[in-house]
Amino acid sequence: MDALGFSENLRVLRKNKGFTQKDLSDKIGVALSTVAMWETGSRRPGYKTAQRVADTLDVSIDKLLQDEALSGGEYLSENELYSRITPKTRNANHDLLEIREVLRTRPEMKMLFSVSKGATKSDIERAVAIIEALKKDRG
Incomplete structure (x- = not known):
């Protein structure tokens, strides 16, 4: 800077x-x-x-x-400004836009994000494990 x-x-x-x-x-x-x-x-x-x-x-x-x-x-x-942005920053921006779109179009994802705001790392890891198990059971 x-x-x-x-x-x-x-x-x-x-x-x-x-x-x-x-x-x-x-x-x-x-x-x-x-x-x-x-x-x-x-x-x-x-x-x-x-x-x-x-x-x-x-x-x-x-x-x-x-x-x-x-x-x-x-x-x-x-x-010129865009050319100075690193690929890592471009990827991060792309990821943020993708997340924003998912939150905008899927109310259930917005709800999941909202309830996870105060969660601990351990809470999130447990929630991810539960979701992965549910997806595996579906098949």
């Missing part, structure tokens, strides 16, 4: 949204000084925190983290 691009992007996107540094810090649950350090480039957030920032500002993580600052300069074309 380019610290200068991120810092400038954060400042511009935050202001475009009409948020003060304090507003943003409250919304994402970090100290005001943390947001200030991000904007000066003296610190950078971890990926999960950067994702929370992007979600709060209603932008993609790519837009928040792009190397070229949003306030000016040359932008990468969509094709």
